[in-house]
Amino acid sequence: MKKTINIGLAGYGTVGKGVMSLLLSKNEDLSARAGAKLRIKRVCDKKFAAKDKADARRLSEQNKGYHGLLPESKVYTPDIEDIFNDPEIDIFVELIGGYQPAKRFILLALERGMDVVTANKNVLAKDFNELLAAAAKNKRRIYFEATAGAGIPIIAAINEGFCANEIYGLAGILNGTTNYILSEMSSGKAGFNESLKKAQKLGFAEADPTLDITGGDSASKLAILSSLIFKSHIKPSDIYTEGIEKIQPFDIKLGGELGYTIKLFTLMEKVKPEQGKASAKEGVAFQVVPAFIKSSHPLASVSGAFNAVYIKSDAAGEQMLYGPGAGSLPAASAVVSDIVYSARHIMEKSALHMPFFDLKKKPPRIADAREVESCFYLRFTAEDKPGVLARIADILADHGISVASVVQKDGFSPKAVPIVVLTHEARTGDLINAIGEIDKLKMVKEKTVYYRLLDI
Template sequence: MKIGLMGLGTVGKGVVHVINQNGDSIEKRIGEKIEIKKILVKDAEKKRSPLVEGKLVLDPMEILNDDEIDVVVEVMGKEHPALEYIKKALENGKSVVTANKEVIARHGKELIKLANEKKVSLLYEASVGGGIPIIRPLKQCLAANKIYEVKGILNGTTNYILSEMKDRGMSFEGVLKEAQQKGYAELDPTDDIEGFDAARKLAILCTLSFNKYVVPDDIYTKGISSISKEDIKYAQELGYTIKLIAYGKIYENEKLEAWVHPVMISKESPLNGVNGVYNAILIEGNAVGRLMFYGQGAGMMPTASAVVADIIDVVNHIPGKNGYEDADIIPIQDTVSKYYIRLIALDKPGVMSKITGILGNEGISLVSVVQKEVHEDAAEIVLITHHANTGRIFKALDEIKNLHEIYKVASIIRVEED
């Protein structure tokens, strides 16, 4: 089985290493040798491992048009030109293995259709959760179930930041800078901290879990850049931990709820103990009940492990086919949740009655209220609501923002007991 590897960055190097290190045992297991024939790089003169000597090419067509190459492995990242290379490979009758969550989340429907037409496989285990096996279990092991809920921590960067803020009392900005220095966060961390990376992964999980095609643009997405150390402190005082949660659910009417949002989770939640750069995914099925998948969501070797496992599946002729109906996503305004709200307000009589009056007019009642002095004329007000319609929460907050006594609506975080 000859493969063409497109990309020799962190994951690409890992794929080379895994095939070299475990090639003999893989061959004994599947009865066929896996050989990397060609590797696409940008710079052929760069000093590299002897393992890739004689395999480097600069022209993608040397891989895409090579009749001896059975499988194209795309680990370049970014949407373009990876999308075009994947389409060309499929059109040429080659199976494709990719770790590209952006391409799969945005273009999976057309690529899966093309793979089906050409009777080849499109496999993407490494696109969600790095080394955590989740795509394959959803397609195969859990195929007898009706999956009705998926929930998880899908981004290691944001989980690391929130974990460090909780454990060390640091500010968001301080931990982010540290994460960038350690290589846990990109120089431009927008995709991670604003929740876009988690939304792409959630789109893939929802599509597979519910058999409904979901794209990231359909998912309401809010990141963690507004989370302060004060929010972390209040969460702990109230018995919660803040995590960036990706959530998907299908209802009996076939409508879907899907969002990415900071959430205060209880200390009894299985996700509470998921810290640092680790990821975890909870799956609820009608036959199997609740399952949790846990592990490193990124990194050279975990991701390479998932990529090579997909290559093995191609050798074993395990199909990667599927077809999905378009999803009907419930607007975020129609969802229901408890909410944590932190306000900075003028410290004077009558302010609280105005706030509770506005909330009451929208049918929103409160579980708890905490008020603390921040400065001489300002107070910090922390509210926990009962379950309420999100649209009504948003409407009330828009009205509260316009009160001249309100300096700032500092935070709004979902609250879950489980």
């Protein structure tokens, strides 16, 4: 019987170093859980090229104390072929990031008979079906706990813990960068640009934070979680996505005064068929949007770089998973968990045992974001004169939108004042149509700002 599971790790960055640290420092316990000795056979990164050989030598010296956990021969290499040409490698750990060549490496590892552990949300969200088909063809497995929520075991929870449930709603805060920025802005400590720079300095944000602040990173994570829930491939292109770059401190402050906190949410929710349409059927809307939530709700207290996922299910009810959404060890914890799972099933020779899902079910009807019903926060910037509010209210009423409350504040300029309206529940499409009409009025001086008021 096989007594050692050999691991090839590609990508020795922040997470890769965390994985090495956990595998080496906790090897005895992890190996006992896996049922075999876990050994790191190869570590590949471009930084181990000829000009950086000193780093590889330094690491080899540093890890000399881990007898039997690292081979005597070359461990640190700049050449990925050293992993793929090694017939002893059982598990390929992909921590390179990006789309290519990561996808090509994942497929090649499966072809070479290796299980794959990856933290790559971009490849998985886009090509879920292709990767699972390749794994099935080669009778191997792909593990991806670290792709969403870092150290939060949300993949395992959806895939196993909630297997007896229908999950009919999900609201998540799944990007540490944007949550840190909004937490800083909400505290009044800094504006958007200052908060972003601070996040970068602390390592919560990339040098190029575009995917984070525009919502693209959150959309990939929501696509993965939704694909598991519906057992069909939900793509990032199925998700209506907005970012946080246009959020102004005024709205955050006023929302706070009204009892709300703003977050960038990943949302999956059922949508009722529109009345009067005989052919209509229930759909599911997927969104990444900034939205207000009552400050008393548990999700409102998720601050800094922390993540959370709030799940609504038929049997287990409403539950929230919460934890660090960034950092070396939280993400590494999820990767190592997958390595142990993989090793265990290699030992058991249970090639089809994990994962418990496929993506062969018929996908739900993807509802347009305009079909979603919600209460809203609206901020109009209009002339300060009689009749303005009445005209705005008339247009809202014409589109079936009922006003719940109105707040008028001192303006940004002597010629215009902000008028904040909170609405009762309305269809998003009707609201957008009403705003389009209101923004054409001469008395309205700026484009109307609107956010959902989540009731979950």
